[in-house]
Amino acid sequence: MLHVRKTGMALLLTLLTSQAALAADCAPEQVQKGEALFATDCGVCHSAKADGPTMMGPNLHGLYGRKSGSLAGFSYSQAMKTKGVEWQLDSLEQFITQPQSFVAGTYMPYVGMADADGRRAVGCFLSAQK
Numbered sequence: 188m189l190h191v192r193k194t195g196m197a198l199l200l201t202l203l204t205s206q207a208a209l210a211a212d213c214a215p216e217q218v219q220k221g222e223a224l225f226a227t228d229c230g231v232c233h234s235a236k237a238d239g240p241t242m243m244g245p246n247l248h249g250l251y252g253r254k255s256g257s258l259a260g261f262s263y264s265q266a267m268k269t270k271g272v273e274w275q276l277d278s279l280e281q282f283i284t285q286p287q288s289f290v291a292g293t294y295m296p297y298v299g300m301a302d303a304d305g306r307r308a309v310g311c312f313l314s315a316q317k
């Protein structure tokens with residue numbers, strides 16, 4: 188009985204650890220969906236590739252866990268710099284819901300993504316770009 192429990196624990200731990208490689212609760216399908224959405228909605232202004240260019244917006248590679256407005260060499264709005272939020276699923280989702288209301292005065296001219304599943308998917312995709 189004890190043995191069975193231990194095996195169960197080990198399995199659970201393995202599952203948790205492999206999930207932790209991505210952000211919490213991101214399934215591979217969400218990352219894929221997010222990649223497609225990123226291409227249509229964000230890709231005109233952002234690259235998320237490690238050696239990607241700075242476009243109208245900053246490079247978003249390694250964004251997850253980074254503080255807003257902190258990528259060296261990009262000219263952020265004062266609003267983005269003083270926001271000082273750490274980019275995690277929650278903050279990303281809030282930001283792309285309506286950029287101007289989460290960071291009043293941001294230079295990001297994006298109206299917002301209405302679909303909550305889509306926002307989560309984009310967050311999942313970005314959390315995997317590290």
Ligand code: HEC
Binds near residue numbers: 250293
């Ligand atoms: C029309 C161009 C444009 C589009 C489309 C756009 N962005 Fe941006 N984005 C910007 C600009 C410009 C900034 C810098 C904002 C500032 O300094 O206030 C920015 C900033 C950001 C930041 C903050 C980065 C940092 O280093 O703190 C995130 C996160 C972000 N964008 C995500 C997205 C996502 C996700 C999408 C798609 C859903 C998107 N953006 C669509 C132009 C764009």
